[in-house]
Amino acid sequence: MTRYLGYQAELWRTSLRDAQHQDFVYVAEETDGTIIGFASGGPNRDHFSKYKGEVSALYLLLQYQRKRIGSLLMKAIVEELVKKNIKSLMVWVLAGNPSINFYEKLGGRQSTTKQIQIGEDDFKAIAIGLTDINNFLL
Numbered sequence: 001m002t003r004y005l006g007y008q009a010e011l012w013r014t015s016l017r018d019a020q021h022q023d024f025v026y027v028a029e030e031t032d033g034t035i036i037g038f039a040s041g042g043p044n045r046d047h048f049s050k051y052k053g054e055v056s057a058l059y060l061l062l063q064y065q066r067k068r069i070g071s072l073l074m075k076a077i078v079e080e081l082v083k084k085n086i087k088s089l090m091v092w093v094l095a096g097n098p099s100i101n102f103y104e105k106l107g108g109r110q111s112t113t114k115q116i117q118i119g120e121d122d123f124k125a126i127a128i129g130l131t132d133i134n135n136f137l138l
Ligand SMILES: CC(C)(COP(=O)(O)OP(=O)(O)OC[C@H]1O[C@@H](n2cnc3c(N)ncnc32)[C@H](O)[C@@H]1OP(=O)(O)O)[C@@H](O)C(=O)NCCC(=O)NCCS
Pocket: 057, 058, 059, 060, 061, 064, 065, 066, 067, 068, 069, 070, 071, 072, 091, 092, 093, 097, 098, 099, 101, 102, 103, 105
């Protein structure tokens, strides 16, 4: 798992520096400006999916979890998607990740699965879909 996280960190460093990066990114900051988490989303990379938007990342430092900051970041992503006339979204989550509960609490339902291989390691990822993200903005 540590190797997976290191790989992800490198991917994100490269992606965020890339001027062609199409997704929008929100960061959560401490009062002194320290970044404590971030979320990224945009149109679904899988154009054939019934979920038209995608949350590509949502991460908070451990000590800032369970304080509703993740819910606020999700709302920010949903607002951007709705502005683009996108009404549904999905997110890929590794099987066993407690964040599945977070997305299900927000109305998400487990959908398809896929195997992803990173280096020599295999992981199962689960797509969690939300069909009507307008509910978020009520
Ligand atoms: C998943 C994550 C973004 C959620 O953000 P958060 O600010 O911690 O979540 P919230 O406080 O908004 O949680 C809202 C509700 O979701 C559920 N929930 C959130 N995190 C949960 C967890 N780890 N286990 C079980 N339920 C959880 C709870 O019902 C929670 O309400 P409660 O605290 O009143 O019980 C955050 O915990 C995180 O960064 N986790 C590690 C990284 C990760 O796994 N990201 C997802 C990869 S796609």
